[in-house]
Amino acid sequence: MEKNRALLRTKNPDKFGNRKKQSVTHHTAFGFCRKCGVEHALETGDAVSLASALMTQLESNGCIDFELPQEQRNPGFSLDYLWGEARGKMFGVADCIDANGKRVALKAFSCQYQGRWEAPGWAPPLLxxxxxxxxxxxxxxxxxxxxxxxxxxxxxxxxxxxxxxxxxxxxxxxxxxxxxxYEVSNFCGERRSLSDVFIGQGIPTGAGDCCAPKLLHSAVSKDLRPLGIAEFFWGRENLSHTRRHRLFYSCCQDKCQPLLGFMLCGIDK
Ligand SMILES: [Zn+2]
Ligand SMILES: [Zn+2]
The missing domain is CATH 1.10.287 (Helix Hairpins)
Structure with a gap:
C-alpha cells in the first residue's frame, strides 16, 4: 500500500488515469486486502470494448434506460442532465463469466442518476x-x-x-x-458493513457509490466472476478538470482503493 502510494505520487497517469507503472496491463480496479496482506487487482480486459459499445448505445439513444421501449422511457434518465449544472458522471462496465462459462456484461453509473438509485438494466447500489x-x-x-x-x-x-x-x-x-x-460483499462469500472494511480514517461521502463497487457487488450477487472492468466519464467536464468526456479512468484513490481490496478478495478462485 505504502509503496503504491509512493508510485501514485511520482508517476504521471496514463490514458486510463492509472498512475502505476505498468507496461502491458492496466489495473483499473485495485486495493490492499488486509486479510491476505496483498493488493488484489482487476485489469480492464475485454471490458474496454464493452464500454465502447455502451458509449455507442448512449450516443444513439440519448438516455440510459435505452433497454426499454421508447414509450416506457423516463425523461429523468435523459443524458442531457450530464451536460448541465450537475456535470458528467462515471459509467462502468464489467465483463463477467457465469458458472457455465457464458459471458455476461454488467453496467453501472456512479452515485445516483438525477436523484434515482436504480435504473432498468443497471447495477443496483450497495444499499x-x-x-x-x-x-x-x-x-x-x-x-x-x-x-x-x-x-x-x-x-x-x-x-x-x-x-x-x-x-x-x-x-x-x-x-x-x-x-x-451499505453491505459490502466479496468473492470469498463475506458480507460486511462499509465501516468494517474501509481502510483509513473517515469514510468520504460517496464511498461505495462508484461504478467498480456496484459492479463487483452485482457480480457477487449474481454468482458471476468478473474478468475485466472499465470505467469512463460521460458528459460535461468536472469542476476540477480531472474527468473528461469519453476518457477511461482507474478506480479512485480516496473512495474506491480503500474498499476494493476487500471486495476483490477471492476473485481468482
Ligand atoms: Zn471510486
Ligand atoms: Zn484478500
Missing part, C-alpha cells in the same frame, strides 16, 4: 434505496429547518452557535448511519 429514503429524508428536513432558523433575523450569537453545533452533530450521525446501510 436498499427505500431504507436510504427512510433514514435520510427526516434528518434532511431537520437539517434544513435548522438552516432556516439560522437565517432568521435577531438570532442571538449563543443560539446561533448552538444551532450550528446541533446541525453538525445531526449530519455526522447521519453519515455514520448511512455507512451502516
Amino acid at each position: 436498499d434505496p427505500q431504507a436510504w429514503d427512510r433514514l435520510v429524508e427526516p434528518v434532511d428536513r431537520e437539517i434544513k429547518s435548522i438552516g432556516l432558523e439560522l437565517e432568521r433575523p435577531h438570532v442571538s450569537k449563543t443560539t446561533r452557535l448552538e444551532l450550528r453545533e446541533q446541525r453538525k452533530i445531526l449530519s455526522q450521525a447521519l453519515m455514520r448511519d448511512i455507512h451502516e446501510l
Whole structure:
C-alpha cells in the first residue's frame, strides 16, 4: 500500500488515469486486502470494448434506460442532465463469466442518476434505496429547518452557535448511519458493513457509490466472476478538470482503493 502510494505520487497517469507503472496491463480496479496482506487487482480486459459499445448505445439513444421501449422511457434518465449544472458522471462496465462459462456484461453509473438509485438494466447500489429514503429524508428536513432558523433575523450569537453545533452533530450521525446501510460483499462469500472494511480514517461521502463497487457487488450477487472492468466519464467536464468526456479512468484513490481490496478478495478462485 505504502509503496503504491509512493508510485501514485511520482508517476504521471496514463490514458486510463492509472498512475502505476505498468507496461502491458492496466489495473483499473485495485486495493490492499488486509486479510491476505496483498493488493488484489482487476485489469480492464475485454471490458474496454464493452464500454465502447455502451458509449455507442448512449450516443444513439440519448438516455440510459435505452433497454426499454421508447414509450416506457423516463425523461429523468435523459443524458442531457450530464451536460448541465450537475456535470458528467462515471459509467462502468464489467465483463463477467457465469458458472457455465457464458459471458455476461454488467453496467453501472456512479452515485445516483438525477436523484434515482436504480435504473432498468443497471447495477443496483450497495444499499436498499427505500431504507436510504427512510433514514435520510427526516434528518434532511431537520437539517434544513435548522438552516432556516439560522437565517432568521435577531438570532442571538449563543443560539446561533448552538444551532450550528446541533446541525453538525445531526449530519455526522447521519453519515455514520448511512455507512451502516451499505453491505459490502466479496468473492470469498463475506458480507460486511462499509465501516468494517474501509481502510483509513473517515469514510468520504460517496464511498461505495462508484461504478467498480456496484459492479463487483452485482457480480457477487449474481454468482458471476468478473474478468475485466472499465470505467469512463460521460458528459460535461468536472469542476476540477480531472474527468473528461469519453476518457477511461482507474478506480479512485480516496473512495474506491480503500474498499476494493476487500471486495476483490477471492476473485481468482
Ligand atoms: Zn471510486
Ligand atoms: Zn484478500
